[in-house]
Each structure stands twice: as C-alpha cells, then as structure tokens.
Amino acid sequence: MPTIQVSTEEMTKQLHFTREIRNWNEAYTATTGRVRTACVRTFGCQMNEHDSEKLSGMLTQMGFLMVPEYSVNEEPKIADLILFNTCCVRENAEEKVYGHLGALKGAKRIKPTMITGVCGCMTEQPHAVEEIRRVYKNVDLVFGTRAAHKLPEYLHQVIFDNKRVLEVSKTEGEVAEGVPVERADDLKAWVTIMYGCNNFCSYCIVPYVRGRERSRKATDILAEVRGLVENGIQEITLLGQNVNSYGKDLEDNDGITDFADLLDLLCRETEIPRIRFMTSHPKDLSDRLIAAIARNKSVCNQLHLPVQSGSSRVLKEMNRKYTREEYLDLVARIRKAVPEITLSTDIIVGFPGETEADFEQTLSLVEQVRYDSAYTFIYSKRVGTPAATREDQVPEDVVKARFDRLLALQNSIGREINDGLVGRTLEVLCEGPSRTNEDRMTGRTEGNKIVNFIGGDGNLRGKMVRVHIDHAQTWSLEGTAEL
Numbered sequence: 001m002p003t004i005q006v007s008t009e010e011m012t013k014q015l016h017f018t019r020e021i022r023n024w025n026e027a028y029t030a031t032t033g034r035v036r037t038a039c040v041r042t043f044g045c046q047m048n049e050h051d052s053e054k055l056s057g058m059l060t061q062m063g064f065l066m067v068p069e070y071s072v073n074e075e076p077k078i079a080d081l082i083l084f085n086t087c088c089v090r091e092n093a094e095e096k097v098y099g100h101l102g103a104l105k106g107a108k109r110i111k112p113t114m115i116t117g118v119c120g121c122m123t124e125q126p127h128a129v130e131e132i133r134r135v136y137k138n139v140d141l142v143f144g145t146r147a148a149h150k151l152p153e154y155l156h157q158v159i160f161d162n163k164r165v166l167e168v169s170k171t172e173g174e175v176a177e178g179v180p181v182e183r184a185d186d187l188k189a190w191v192t193i194m195y196g197c198n199n200f201c202s203y204c205i206v207p208y209v210r211g212r213e214r215s216r217k218a219t220d221i222l223a224e225v226r227g228l229v230e231n232g233i234q235e236i237t238l239l240g241q242n243v244n245s246y247g248k249d250l251e252d253n254d255g256i257t258d259f260a261d262l263l264d265l266l267c268r269e270t271e272i273p274r275i276r277f278m279t280s281h282p283k284d285l286s287d288r289l290i291a292a293i294a295r296n297k298s299v300c301n302q303l304h305l306p307v308q309s310g311s312s313r314v315l316k317e318m319n320r321k322y323t324r325e326e327y328l329d330l331v332a333r334i335r336k337a338v339p340e341i342t343l344s345t346d347i348i349v350g351f352p353g354e355t356e357a358d359f360e361q362t363l364s365l366v367e368q369v370r371y372d373s374a375y376t377f378i379y380s381k382r383v384g385t386p387a388a389t390r391e392d393q394v395p396e397d398v399v400k401a402r403f404d405r406l407l408a409l410q411n412s413i414g415r416e417i418n419d420g421l422v423g424r425t426l427e428v429l430c431e432g433p434s435r436t437n438e439d440r441m442t443g444r445t446e447g448n449k450i451v452n453f454i455g456g457d458g459n460l461r462g463k464m465v466r467v468h469i470d471h472a473q474t475w476s477l478e479g480t481a482e483l
C-alpha cells in the first residue's frame, strides 16, 4: 500500500491547537511571572530519542519551557508537564516506566495541576493502555508513535475540556512533515528517513507498534539536511528500522528508487561532512548500496549490521531470511569494497530452542567476522510475538552463562582491534571536553570509535582534528592532537 502523507489541513489544525495552548501559557506567565515547564523522558532507541526531539519541538512551540529533569516531591521543581516517551522492545523498559508513573502519583497530590503523559512504542499496545487506564489514574494523556504529530490536539483536550485522553492508534500510520524539532545537539543530528517495519522477526514487537514501512519523500529529506548543514551540523544519522528498504513504498520519489540513490543525492546536493545510518537489515543490503558507501566520501566507513545469531537454524526460526553463510558472504563483499569499514552488530542470546551447538555457531561467527563492537541482548519475551508462545524457552542460568561468554569474547576482539590502531593518526570530529575529564577533548572517528585526546586550546568543538592514537581501551582510544 502506498505511503500516505498527513494532509496540510491536518497539520494546520494542529497549528491552531498549538496557538491556543501558547496563548494559555502566555496568559499564565503574564499573571504569575513564571513559565510553565515541560520535561520529556526518553526510553529506548535512537528513533525514540529523535521522536523526543520532535515532542520537545512541539511543546516549545506551545510555549512550554523544556527542562531536563523533574522532581517528584519539591513543588516548585515538579514540571508542569511530564511526558514519557516509552520503549517496549524489552520487558524491563516497560517496568521502568510503570515505576516512574507510580512515583508520580505522590507528585500529583502535591501539584494537582501537573499533566502526565505517556507515549511511544509501549502505548501502541492495547494491554499497556488498559493497564495505565486502570492502575495509573494520575496519567492524563496516552498516545502512540503513529499519532505523535497530534500532541497539540490531545493536549488541548486535556487542558481545555478537562478530558483524560487515552488513544490507541487506529491507522497503520502516515508520514507527517513540518513537525517542529528541538534538537539536543548542534553538531550531530538524527534524520528519520522512514518509519515502521515489514519484517516481522519472530521475537520483535516493532512492526506491531510502529506499523508498516513508510518512507519520507527524498525532497523532504534533502530539504531537512540542507537546513541542518546551514545551521552548522557536521554529522547526520539517517534513521529507519530498516533503511535498506527505503523508498519501496513510494510511487513517485523524483527518480530516487532506493537507499543507495538517497545517499548519492544527499552527498551530491549537500555539503554534509559525515553521514551515518541505521539500521541495516542484512537481507536487503544490496551491492548498489555497498558501492554507494564506497564511492561517497561523506558516507562514513561504518556499518551496523545486526546478525542476531550465528546459527542458520535459529536465524530461520527468527524469520531473519538469511543464513549464516549468506551473512558471512555479505560481510566479505562489504570488506572487499570498503576495506577500512568498522562493523558492529546486535546479537540475541537465549532465543527459544537455542542449543549449545547453536550458541557455539554464534561464537564462531563473532570470531570470524571480528566486529569492532556488538550490542548483546538476553532474549526478552514480548507478548504478541510468535516466539513468546514457544515452550522451549532457554533456562535463565544457561542464558546468563552464554551471555557472559559472548561478552568476554567480543570484548577481547574489540580490544585487539583497538590495540591495532595504536600508532596511527585518525581524523576525529571533536565534540568538546570529555564528560569524565575536562582536561581532555573527546570525539569520534569516521568508524564511530570514541577518542579522548589531549592538545589544542580547548576550542576544537566542531572541528575535524587529526589525532595520534597513543593507547587503546576496550571501548575507546586515547591520543594526542596533531595541530
């Protein structure tokens, strides 16, 4: 089904609600001398972090002052509006949100005017909305990822109609353009290129909560990236659940047929120094895309390529649609075309039915590929996914022991790769002083490795700096700027 854009009329309607809330906030400031505050707390992935930048953009436009923290017991510090942008990929992420909502019950008694909202992936699940409706009566507003652009309308109902709004998305989702964004960083920016997923990996809840794939038009993406470059952004990360299927749902995209075309377009038409992207499903990573990574200097030599398991049997049960051999062949083709590429991956340990032999296949694949880094996860049962109903769940102690073995292996490989970089000079985009040691600067290489370094006059933020690597650690490098 072709992707539908949210209509201009709909976006104009949201602007109308935005103005009314802004007037309400300005009248409050005129009589009290204070500005109403809002805090967005984000759980989960980069997609959610960027969604929160949009929620903050809309709230700022409505006249709220965004604050990074909120209190639950000091009246002046309790934010006037608290919005949780939630994740449901793992069970503990949901539990954390319920914990925060419980803690806010007391805050609501201290400050009855406060507004509490919950949005994001968790609230696309009817059972979670029902739980909030029943147990967390202090929550005024619930809506899912697919309706996030309607925040002004929902908030308007809470404020002016004194309604409790608990929405479950009714559509597969559309693409909304023109939502304001309050970016957290002035050097690096997220750019969503598509929403949703069509893949239905058997362990994953994402397609159920984020809907089917919807790509943004290339012209809209290009306009956004041009604006970011004008504002001094040095690095963008293109986001999508599977960027490799970008554009397949668009009937007319001005000649841009796939993700490789989109990368070419952004490199040709803008002067963005660095482009990263995530996530890439291995089954859709084409030779055209490999060639686009190789030929475009601005596209970083870095790839996140989730493998999930090294066993073809488990991969089949995960519905990943590639085998171990096909994945290894893909890695070989990528490395042939882009020899300096750094590779990272996601791995799930303890998928139902995973045997010791399956797990050893994962270890051997990790040894063979030699990833720079890996995000390793213990399988988490998600209600509504096919894998959750399986009876052959792996015992917790077995999963934990396997997880520790995998982590130890990956850490030793990561360290060995980093050790091999000692003595080399790498280009680093400086992000400013290190958070843990103000005497050092920090930044990332094209391969996304963190480098902490000395040298320079402290004025290097936003500059590409050549850094001589003096020492290596498992997760980072240390060096000296060559100025």
Ligand code: SF4
Pocket: 197, 198, 199, 200, 201, 204, 205, 206, 207, 241, 242, 281
């Ligand atoms: S590709 Fe698979 S793991 Fe990734 S979001 Fe889609 S269903 Fe989930």
